[in-house]
Every structure is written in structure tokens, then in C-alpha cells.
Amino acid sequence: MKRLLAALLLLAAPIIQLAVAQPALAAGTSRAALQIRGADVSSLAKSEALGGVYRDARGRKGDALRILSRAGLNYVRLKVWVDPADGYNTTTQVLDLARRVKAQGMKLLVDFHYSDTWADPGKQFKPAAWESLPFDRLRQAVYDHTYDVLDALRRQGTTADMVQVGNEINGGLLWPDGSTSTWPNTAALLNAGYDAVKRVSGSTKVVLHLADGGDNGLYRWWFDNANANGVRYDVIGMSYYAYWHGTLETFRANINDVAGRYGKPVVVVETAYPFTTADDDGWANIITSGEPYPGYRATPEGQAAMLAGVADIVRQVPGGLGLGLFTWEATWTGVPGNGWDPADPSSGNAWENQALFGYDDRALPAMEVLGHL
Known part of the structure; x- marks a missing residue:
């Protein structure tokens, strides 16, 4: 009898762990599945080229996208740079990864940075090839680049399902021309991207993405101005990292x-949480606290619980307008050479302790939790 009981407990362990990571539900309630259970895997092509290995929770080596899909994830996010120094995150890799994404039955979000490197609230650098363009030609470059990437995807049978026109554009894009200090210019560039998306595929949804998901003043200011200047979009995108962007309650509000x-669907296009404080590549991690957010330790269980908590807030958005979430750079493990700076092969990865694969290359519990949200 003791042996039988032990065997039953061993079989039930994964279910018990999953239940622990999920917030409790009120009696008599059911949890609808999120439309989007996604992961950004923009670093994957370079990781694989440099020898990165991915394993499922049982340790079996395999295709990272297949492992994500079999865990229940249904959406992938890929960023696009214009002419990066290392040649990655370009149209070539997006086309290749898109074929693999669609082969797994997953949907695709394409994230245009309109830069040769990272675009975020602190920097929106023009691509070198666009630096000297007058504004009308800059607007045309946005249209042409957006159209060319998306049309190539359509022609190979992997049409994008959603598209971000810009990444974390709190202060606009393509500075200084598209800065929000001149909203008519910001609007013209964003609408050029929108028009290109819709010309390729009228059913593809256009996302406008801001960071600081707990800052209501920012969002009201930004989208009030966007609406006043005739900016066209379908979905509001947010970054929300609990250790940077306010409490879970301010995010909920x-x-x-x-x-x-604004009467628009909302999606968290970036979120993440650490599963350890340890380092795997000799490059200091961004988040090193043992408890980056109160009550959520930097452990595999803490990571899973945080993703579940963010997901439940999205699920409870009134009117069913909460679409889901993407965990950011789920496959960015500590592979030498796959660092943060495309111009510096010696740079390391400060994010590997927030991936969905552990330092043994195995899928972490958070992956299974995210796949069943």
C-alpha cells in the first residue's frame, strides 16, 4: 500500500505543482483560456546558430518552438530590425522562423523596431540608412519597410496575425522626427505603418505598444493624443514587468x-520574471534580487506564479477585452556570443535567468503554466 501511495503521489506531482502556481478560483467559477498564450523568441535564430540547446521538461532535446507549442503556447512574437550589425532579427530570420511557427499551428506577432538596434522608451534611433531622409521620405521608408517584410511573409504563406508598429513608443519613434513633442509627425509615421499592414492583409491586427504598464497617466496622455491626431490602430499593447512598472494592483487599474x-482589446506583449538569482554566462543579470516583487521569490515556482498572476488580471479585464500575454525572450539562454549588443560579440546576456528554459536547458514549470492559462 505504501508503494502504491508513493507511486500515485509521484504521478500527481506535476498537477500539484501546477495548481500551486495558479491563483485559487472562487467556488463554482471556471477559468476561460486566454486567446493569447505567447512568447517572444527573437533571440532564437542566433542562439541555435551558436549551438543553443533546448529540452522539454523531461530532458528530451528538441525544437524550442515545438516544445513551446506542446506545452500549450499558441502565439510567437518576433522583432524586426532594419540593418543590425550582427545580421540577425532581419527579414531573413523572421521568414525562416515564421515558417516554423506556423508549422506548429501557432500564430505570429511581428514587432517592428524601425531601428538597427533596440528601440524602447529611452532610445528610438533611426536606422543608419534613414538618417538623412527628409520627413516625407522617412514616412515612405516606414511604409515600404513594413510592407516589404509583411508581404514576404504573406507570399510564403505565413501572414502575420498581429503587427506592432513600433516598440515601446512612449516618446514616439524615429527620433527626433517622430517624437511625441510633435504629435502630427508621430501620427503620420504610425499611420504609414498601419496602412502598409492593412494593404498586405486587412485581417492583421495593428498593435500600438507602450512600456510602463502600471502608469495610467502615461496611457491616458498618450492615447488621448493619438486619438486626437487620428492615429489608427486595433489593439493596445503593454509592457508590464512587476519589478519595474508598479504593483499588480496599479497594473490592474x-x-x-x-x-x-478606448474600447480596444489589450494585450501584454512583454512580461517576465526570474526563476533564479544565479548567473549562467558571466555577464551580470539585470534582476538579481531574491524577491524582486513582494511575495514572489526568484524561483521556478515564483516565476510560474507571477505569470499566472499577470494572466489572471488580463483575463478579468471587463468586456472580455483582455487578449493575453507574451513572456519576453523565452529562449534567450546563456549561449556564448548571443549577447545583448549586436555590434559586440563579447557582450553577454543579462536576461537568461528570466527565460522559460533553465540552466540545464530544460523547460521550466512556468512554460506549462503559461500554456494552460
Whole structure:
């Protein structure tokens, strides 16, 4: 009898762990599956080229996209740079990865940075090839680049399902021309991207993406101005990292307010949480605290619980307007050479402790939790 009981407990362990990572539900309630259970895997092509290995939870080596799909994820996010120094995150890799994404039955979000490197609230650098363009030609370059990438995807049978026109564009894009200090210019560039998306595929949804998901003042200011200047879009995208962007409650208040105020679906296109404080590549991690957010340790269980908590907030957005979430750079493990700076092969990865694969290359519990949200 003791042996039988031990065997039953061993079989039930994964279910018990999953239940622990999920917030409790009120009696008599059911949890609808999120439309989007996604991961950004923009670093994957370079990781694989440099020898990166991915394993499922049982240790079996395999295709990272297949492992994600079999865990229940249904959406992949890929960024696009214009002419990066290392030649990655270009149209070539997006086309190749898109074929693999669609072969797994997953959907695709394409994230245009309109830069040769990272674009975020602190920097929106023009691509070198666009530096000297007058504004009308800059607007045309946005249209042409957006159209060319998306049309190539369509022609190979992997049409993008969603598209971000810009990445974390709190202060606009393509500075200084597209800065929000001159909203008519910001609007013209964003609408050029929107028009290109819709010309390729009228059913593809256009996302406008800001960081600081707990900052309601920012979101009201930004989208009030966007609407006043005729910016066209379908979905509001947010970054929300609990250790940077305010409490879970301020995030809840903002996402609920934004959805109701603008009547648009909302999606968290970036979130993440560490599963350890340890380093794997000799490059200091960005998040090193043992408890980056109160009550959520930097452990595999803490990572899973945080993703589940963010997901439940998105699920509870009134009117069913919460679409889901993407965990950011789920496959960016500590592979030598696959660092943060495309111009510096010696740079390391400060994010590997927030991936969905552990330092033994195995899928972490958070992956299974995310796949069943």
C-alpha cells in the first residue's frame, strides 16, 4: 500500500505543482483560456546558430518552438530590425522562423523596431540608412519597410496575425522626427505603418505598444493624443514587468481603465520574471534580487506564479477585452556570443535567468503554466 501511495503521489506531482502556481478560483467559477498564450523568441535564430540547446521538461532535446507549442503556447512574437550589425532579427530570420511557427499551428506577432538596434522608451534611433531622409521620405521608408517584410511573409504563406508598429513608443519613434513633442509627425509615421499592414492583409491586427504598464497617466496622455491626431490602430499593447512598472494592483487599474476608455482589446506583449538569482554566462543579470516583487521569490515556482498572476488580471479585464500575454525572450539562454549588443560579440546576456528554459536547458514549470492559462 505504501508503494502504491508513493507511486500515485509521484504521478500527481506535476498537477500539484501546477495548481500551486495558479491563483485559487472562487467556488463554482471556471477559468476561460486566454486567446493569447505567447512568447517572444527573437533571440532564437542566433542562439541555435551558436549551438543553443533546448529540452522539454523531461530532458528530451528538441525544437524550442515545438516544445513551446506542446506545452500549450499558441502565439510567437518576433522583432524586426532594419540593418543590425550582427545580421540577425532581419527579414531573413523572421521568414525562416515564421515558417516554423506556423508549422506548429501557432500564430505570429511581428514587432517592428524601425531601428538597427533596440528601440524602447529611452532610445528610438533611426536606422543608419534613414538618417538623412527628409520627413516625407522617412514616412515612405516606414511604409515600404513594413510592407516589404509583411508581404514576404504573406507570399510564403505565413501572414502575420498581429503587427506592432513600433516598440515601446512612449516618446514616439524615429527620433527626433517622430517624437511625441510633435504629435502630427508621430501620427503620420504610425499611420504609414498601419496602412502598409492593412494593404498586405486587412485581417492583421495593428498593435500600438507602450512600456510602463502600471502608469495610467502615461496611457491616458498618450492615447488621448493619438486619438486626437487620428492615429489608427486595433489593439493596445503593454509592457508590464512587476519589478519595474508598479504593483499588480496599479497594473490592474490601468489595463481595466485603458480598455474601457478606448474600447480596444489589450494585450501584454512583454512580461517576465526570474526563476533564479544565479548567473549562467558571466555577464551580470539585470534582476538579481531574491524577491524582486513582494511575495514572489526568484524561483521556478515564483516565476510560474507571477505569470499566472499577470494572466489572471488580463483575463478579468471587463468586456472580455483582455487578449493575453507574451513572456519576453523565452529562449534567450546563456549561449556564448548571443549577447545583448549586436555590434559586440563579447557582450553577454543579462536576461537568461528570466527565460522559460533553465540552466540545464530544460523547460521550466512556468512554460506549462503559461500554456494552460
